[in-house]
Amino acid sequence: MPDTRLPVAPAASRCPDIAVELDNVTFGYDARTVLSGITMSIPRGKVVAIMGGSGSGKTTILRLIGGQLKPRSGRVIVAGQSVPDLDREALFEMRRGLGMLFQFGALFTDMTVFENIAFALREHTELPEEIIRDLVLMKLQAVGLRGTAPLKPAALSGGMARRVALARAIALDPMLVMYDEPFAGLDPISLGVVGQLIRRLNDALGITSVVVTHDVYESLKMVDYMYFVAEGRIVAQGTPAEIRASDEAYVRQFVDGEADGPVPFHDPAPAYADDLFAHD
Amino acid sequence: MNRSTIDLWVGIFVTIGIGAVIFLALKVGNLNSVSSSPGYRLQADFENIGGLKLRAPVKAAGVTVGRVEAIKLDSKTYQALVTMKVDNGYQFTADTIASILTSGLLGEVYVGLDVGGDTKMLADGGRIGKTQSAVVLEKLIGQFMFSKAAEGTK
Amino acid sequence: MTSAAFLGLAHVLRRLGAGTLAFITRLGFATRFALAVIRNSPAAVRRIHLTLRELYFAGVLSLIIILVSGLFVGMVLALQGYDVLIRYGADESLGILVALSLVRELGPVVAGLLFASRAGSAITAEIGLMKATEQLSAMEMMAVDPMARVVAPRFWGGLIAMPLLAALFSTLGIFGAYLVGVKLIGIDAGAFWGNMQAGVDFRFDVLNGIIKSFVFGTAVSVIAVFEGYVAKPTAEGVSSATTKTVVVSSLTILALDFVLTVFMFRGLGV
Numbered sequence: 001m002p003d004t005r006l007p008v009a010p011a012a013s014r015c016p017d018i019a020v021e022l023d024n025v026t027f028g029y030d031a032r033t034v035l036s037g038i039t040m041s042i043p044r045g046k047v048v049a050i051m052g053g054s055g056s057g058k059t060t061i062l063r064l065i066g067g068q069l070k071p072r073s074g075r076v077i078v079a080g081q082s083v084p085d086l087d088r089e090a091l092f093e094m095r096r097g098l099g100m101l102f103q104f105g106a107l108f109t110d111m112t113v114f115e116n117i118a119f120a121l122r123e124h125t126e127l128p129e130e131i132i133r134d135l136v137l138m139k140l141q142a143v144g145l146r147g148t149a150p151l152k153p154a155a156l157s158g159g160m161a162r163r164v165a166l167a168r169a170i171a172l173d174p175m176l177v178m179y180d181e182p183f184a185g186l187d188p189i190s191l192g193v194v195g196q197l198i199r200r201l202n203d204a205l206g207i208t209s210v211v212v213t214h215d216v217y218e219s220l221k222m223v224d225y226m227y228f229v230a231e232g233r234i235v236a237q238g239t240p241a242e243i244r245a246s247d248e249a250y251v252r253q254f255v256d257g258e259a260d261g262p263v264p265f266h267d268p269a270p271a272y273a274d275d276l277f278a279h280d
Numbered sequence: 281m282n283r284s285t286i287d288l289w290v291g292i293f294v295t296i297g298i299g300a301v302i303f304l305a306l307k308v309g310n311l312n313s314v315s316s317s318p319g320y321r322l323q324a325d326f327e328n329i330g331g332l333k334l335r336a337p338v339k340a341a342g343v344t345v346g347r348v349e350a351i352k353l354d355s356k357t358y359q360a361l362v363t364m365k366v367d368n369g370y371q372f373t374a375d376t377i378a379s380i381l382t383s384g385l386l387g388e389v390y391v392g393l394d395v396g397g398d399t400k401m402l403a404d405g406g407r408i409g410k411t412q413s414a415v416v417l418e419k420l421i422g423q424f425m426f427s428k429a430a431e432g433t434k
Numbered sequence: 435m436t437s438a439a440f441l442g443l444a445h446v447l448r449r450l451g452a453g454t455l456a457f458i459t460r461l462g463f464a465t466r467f468a469l470a471v472i473r474n475s476p477a478a479v480r481r482i483h484l485t486l487r488e489l490y491f492a493g494v495l496s497l498i499i500i501l502v503s504g505l506f507v508g509m510v511l512a513l514q515g516y517d518v519l520i521r522y523g524a525d526e527s528l529g530i531l532v533a534l535s536l537v538r539e540l541g542p543v544v545a546g547l548l549f550a551s552r553a554g555s556a557i558t559a560e561i562g563l564m565k566a567t568e569q570l571s572a573m574e575m576m577a578v579d580p581m582a583r584v585v586a587p588r589f590w591g592g593l594i595a596m597p598l599l600a601a602l603f604s605t606l607g608i609f610g611a612y613l614v615g616v617k618l619i620g621i622d623a624g625a626f627w628g629n630m631q632a633g634v635d636f637r638f639d640v641l642n643g644i645i646k647s648f649v650f651g652t653a654v655s656v657i658a659v660f661e662g663y664v665a666k667p668t669a670e671g672v673s674s675a676t677t678k679t680v681v682v683s684s685l686t687i688l689a690l691d692f693v694l695t696v697f698m699f700r701g702l703g704v
């Protein structure tokens with residue numbers, strides 16, 4: 001790689017209080033533009049929610065932060081480093097401090113629950129087996145599933161698998177954890193428990209949390225700041241108190257769950273009537 | 281499946297696999313016999329080698345003692361020059377006769393060595409003086425027909 | 435009319451050109467991928483238990499099909515071979531006929547084909563499914579390289595298993611021929627083994643057969659991990675990748691076999 005020194009990051013990103021910063025990021029898969037100018041900053045030690053309709057690009061934002069995708073333009077800065085400019089080694093180094101709960105769990109199906117959670121510990125540390133065992137059981141206890149340790153992921157229900165994936169995401173005690181839909185498929189009781197768990201982990205270990213979710217009520221209860229994404233942009237942001245009080249149409253649509261509003265329910269497509277009569 | 285069970289099975293698999301390779305090498309192939317063992321070379325000229333091929337056996341009294349290593353045409357004498365590699369354990373007298381023989385009507389072609397009474401032995405690179413060429417069936421039949429025809433006209 | 439035909443021809447040519455280009459691009463990509471696998475192989479050695487695990491899946495689990503097929507192929511070869519040889523009174527050459535067929539050709543090739551459909555397809559399906567369910571993505575996000583952790587052990591497991599399986603196939607085949615030829619038909623056991631040993635050369639026949647099986651094992655393993663790794667992350671994607679592994683591996687084995695045979699047995703006067 002030629003030595004293209006990165007442009008100096010803006011003052012805010014070098015400030016140690018900012019864990020993640022996205023600056024005017026655009027991104028698209030092939031021809032389709034998904035993000036057109038996202039700017040957000042996630043302070044260290046806070047729980048920040050990213051909300052938005054289905055397909056609005058929330059998962060894509062997390063992948064950009066984790067360095068799995070490179071933005072078309074704009075900057076992605078994690079802990080003061082520009083992620084797209086990291087080489088493979090530096091990227092992996094950064095990811096060791098990163099935990100991610102995948103939207104669909106992504107548990108390793110050929111390993112037991114125990115092995116899943118021990119995976120990162122075994123790969124990245126030389127800890128003795130007893131300590132790994134203790135750590136794994138601790139994480140499992142935190143999500144209330146210590147009894148499932150010897151099971152294969154196939155034997156878990158959807159909600160249980162999600163909690164196991166959550167335990168795996170925090171196995172290495174990362175400094176930044178990204179949760180992609182942690183509440184999906186959970187019953188109301190575990191939903192509350194997981195919400196509180198994210199909050200507690202955040203406060204007790206001083207980690208930074210990014211929570212992608214649809215669940216406005218649950219997030220209003222536990223997050224410090226919220227971003228609303230629609231049509232590839234941030235359309236609203238604020239603390240829970242500000243969000244509750246806000247009368248912005250986007251926010252109201254989400255909070256009140258109305259089908260009609262600025263966030264279109266339909267994916268962009270030619271006019272319905274045109275499609276229906278296209279054969280003429 | 282726990283790790284030690286896997287290790288055990290893999291161990292069994294590798295063992296029998298290597299066992300199979302050894303079986304193929306020793307029992308099926310001839311790793312333990314002449315061709316790969318150190319040997320010395322003998323040469324012989326033949327009028328006609330018939331269907332002799334490289335690696336054909338060299339036999340004395342029916343025992344394989346070596347293999348044909350090279351076959352060339354001598355550009356001066358227009359005879360076939362056959363180089364044989366013979367096992368070190370066997371010595372042959374200087375008046376040995378080499379013949380091109382066939383086992384059975386359609387069997388493999390080999391070089392047969394018939395030992396004489398000389399006291400001198402052939403050394404490495406030695407040349408076998410007396411040779412007997414291959415019996416070429418077509419020629420035999422041709423001769424037979426010719427003589428029969430000659431008889432018939434009488 | 436003629437202009438339509440011309441357009442049709444142009445279309446066909448364009449398709450053909452695009453197909454060829456796509457094929458060559460894919461071949462280049464596969465080669466680059468294979469090099470990446472080799473580069474990541476030290477990790478597979480360091481985590482030897484992962485490779486042993488794959489050796490178990492590729493090798494031990496293929497044992498039954500390989501052993502049984504080998505036995506039957508050998509028995510059939512003996513029956514058919516005897517039927518022909520006896521016409522020329524050369525029934526004692528049965529041993530060498532069977533041994534040479536197995537050691538030079540059938541062992542590596544048939545074991546390779548069975549290996550491709552038994553182990554190769556399993557490897558592709560497994561990696562493809564891990565990709566479709568984001569397990570590979572998750573691994574990357576955990577700073578673990580799937581090339582080192584998932585792909586390289588499977589590659590080496592397959593590579594090591596294949597020559598051993600081919601040798602076992604040939605061995606069982608020869609044993610099957612022995613059963614039919616000697617025990618059933620009654621050919622003299624001494625002649626059976628003796629002719630075989632006299633006619634089968636270690637370096638030219640046995641070793642060349644082993645080299646073939648090594649080459650086939652490498653080819654099948656590369657194809658299997660590659661197809662899995664580049665599979666579309668959907669159910670159809672994985673299923674078509676699995677099919678592709680079997681088809682491409684089989685054709686590759688047969689083509690390589692021809693090329694290797696030309697090089698190995700040329701100039702033997704055979």
Ligand SMILES: Nc1ncnc2c1ncn2[C@@H]1O[C@H](COP(=O)(O)OP(=O)(O)OP(=O)(O)O)[C@@H](O)[C@H]1O
Binds near residue numbers: 057
């Ligand atoms: N691998 C991909 N290839 C092409 N397009 C993709 C890919 N992944 C996502 N997209 C598109 O990008 C857009 C944003 O996807 P993304 O997964 O980020 O949405 P999301 O906000 O996480 O949605 P959800 O809430 O349903 O998970 C979608 O329109 C989707 O069609």
Ligand SMILES: [Mg+2]
Binds near residue numbers: 058059060103180
């Ligand atoms: Mg998503």
